[in-house]
Amino acid sequence: MPENETVTTDVKSDEQQEKVHTEDATEKSVHMIPKSRLDQEISKRKEAEHMIEKIAQDFVDAVPENMRDLIPNLSPADKITWIKSAIDRGLFTEIKESGPDSKRPSGKQPTDLSNLSPFELQRMGYKK
Secondary structure, eight states: OEEEEEEEEHHHHHHHHHHHHHHHHHHHHHHHHOOOHHHHHHHHHHHHHHHHHHHHHHHHHSSGGGGOOOOOGOHHHHHHHHHHHHHHHTTOOOOOOOSGGGGGGSSSSOOTTTTTTTTHHHHHHHHO
16 A cells, blocks of 8 residues: 555646746746847947957957957957057057167266366266
């Protein structure tokens, strides 16, 4: 007899599971999003992605043309973050050198000593 009881219990549990499954399906159908609302949200998302791509392209255009090969191929949001970080670190700033004296430690121009008298030249040699 105990075998019959377990069988009836199993049958009841299957019937209960079917009822629960049917109730879940009706609840899901009640909470569905209307297609017009879904289309509206999709269009908003596409517009936002388009704006992010446009901003990323503006950041790429701000980078000097000879250094654009350094920019990795990332998603637009990650590309913006990468370029901003690189600009903050000075990766894209160009150092301009003008002539052989540009590598001197000090930036001041040497004084013209050709018009000075010998006495003034000696006086300049002593520290004040």
